[in-house]
Amino acid sequence: MSAVTLNNIAKRFGTFTAVHKSSLEIAEGAFVTLLGPSGCGKTTNLRMIAGLLDPTEGEILIGGKRVNDVPIHKRNLGLVFQNYALFPHKTVAENVAFGLKYRDVPAGEIPKRVQDALDLVQLPNVGERYPKELSGGQQQRIALARAIVIEPDVLLLDEPLSALDANLREDMRVELKRIQERIGVTTVFVTHDQSEALAMSDQIVVMSEGRVEQVGEPEEVYNTPASEFVANFLGASNIIAADCIERSSDSVALEAPIFGKLAIPVWKAPNLKSEGKAKLVVRAEKLLLAAPDAPAGDAVSVPAKVETVDYQGQAVRYFVRAGDTQLQAINMIDEHPYAAGSDVSLQLRPQDCAALPG
């Protein structure tokens, strides 16, 4: 049985449709990420599960029970907000104890439960302090402790890491995943950050303009994007119009400008059902720059010219021109990056490409 089921739900505000009719099953104990740019409907979905918004259509089931008419305070959910939303007039311990007061927890047991939760988020000694005396990262840990101490059926996280500094964000990402695995709570995580989604999720739901673009495991969504939007949103991709000239049981042959004929494994083109117009998806990380005369091995090699170099330390992002097409490549750096204006060869292994219907 799935922990959360969205059954044909839709949400409209007046004439504006925030979420188009869609369904989703979230397995017990899973970490599911709703990923998309702002305004894609991911937060609307989360707020409908939480009970902060009523769906215009469809049903929401939590633990197999329909909860459309169950008010938020009876849904037993843990909710964590981007801005922490800690009660500023209560101490950390009082914040964490807040939800326990409304449950059948014996008063004598509350301090222990609070302490266990604070231990779990690795802030055992801040119970007497007020939220504003803590750093942003610490406040978010307390918000997490407050949400999980009630042993919620589902943990809902609304961009919980977005307000944190970049370094802290990566630490918290690991920490959050550790805690989630430890307590095994079904988690719905909303973010616009693809690296958070890829790193943490069991399953990613990519959304755009109120529609679900793709649902799948991180690798699946990354390797075989179901649409141009997904290909571009999860990392940088080059999308090149091509023709599908042949389909066999294990590969699909595409005829693309610049690269010529490429045989792509069929699992990387699951939606390309017929010959004819197609789109070749070339991840920027898979397009390698090499010296003009370098051996290519099993890769296709085409000449190109470097136009712009965007140096990022351990990696570099190039914009290169091959013929009259500009392509993006993100390569790890061995020694020095290629300078703008250099002649290079672009190497691409066909098995690294994916294909979409045209």
Place this chain on the structure above:
Amino acid sequence: MSVEAREARQPWILLSPALTAVTFLLFVPLLFIVVYSFWLRTATGADQIGFFLDNWQEALTDRFYRDILLNTLKIAAITTLVCALMGYPAAYFIARSKGNKAILLLLLMLPFWISYIIRTMSWINILGVSGALNTFLLWVGVISEPIQMLYNEQSVILGLVHFLLPFMVLNVFVSLDGIDTNLEDAANSLGATRWQAFKQVTLPLSLPGLAAGGLLCFVLGAGTYITPLVLGGATDAMFANLVFEAIITQLNWPLGSALSLMLLAVLGALVLIYNRYLGMAQLMKGLG
């Protein structure tokens, strides 16, 4: 001159127009009042200059003044309570309304465009013997002769509430508007009903606004003399009416000065207590 010295002077330069006005229009006249209060009005009607404690003795020992002072504080307290009870829900409604907040606030300010005296006098047309309410009740047949609804303590309180409610609503609104709505959502998600979330989270966080509105209503209410003059009866005089009476009617400036300083002292003490209490509240936050 160094940059630091110029920067240090800048606040004083910017403050100087306001400070000049406050000094000459408030502190200097107040000083006059203090000096006056020690003069003595003689039987001839002339003021005898000197240092006499007679006015102070009269003001502080005469039970008549004490009773009116207590009555004034009582009326101000009732008015403040009514304003709080009526104003809080209104402020909450405005703070939580989406989109038309600006219009609602404008409507709240609208009464200020009409003179306070006119607004007070308008009640005569509503509650008077030949006013709208009596005329209506007579016409419907609920009553056979007009009811006297004016010129009592209730009509004074009504007039004061009418005058002071917007101050309460604005103060409470400002504090409610600054509270993150996610806090209530968080409380709800943890199992609190809407009412429990309000009691546990929103109300405590809005108390500073309620206290500020309360102080303003109380001080303005206790210092008023127009409302009891227009809407009160012969026995409904408030303390400021005594000052008015002493200075304007009896031309007894020394006694009027002593009385007005007395009211100032009482209300000033109240402001100090409020400050002290709010200072404490910051420390006691966690215990609530």
